[in-house]
Amino acid sequence: MAAPNAMKLTRTHRILAGVVVAGAIVIAAIGFAGSYAAVRDLAEKKGFGAFALVFPIGIDAGIVVLLALDLLLTWIRIPFPLLRQTAWLLTAATIAFNGAAAWPDPLGV
16 A cells, blocks of 8 residues: 555656666676776785685675665664674775775875
């Protein structure tokens, strides 16, 4: 049963939403590809061996899973703020790893 004041989405709204989602996916894919390459190279230089191939994926998957779990638990009214804070920590780590991979190039950092 819809809420009495619910706005109906027109065809134009649905198309616009699709364009936004498609654009977000493209931007995320480009960012992930660049970040993956930089963090993988850094991990290889630091001696991670074969694990260097999956290290960046593990960090990014951790961010997505922790935020999704945080949203789910918040939605069912069991908030656990540490999940969100851990995802933020992983995000900060990814940013730091990308900066370290480009060091000492100021533009790359």
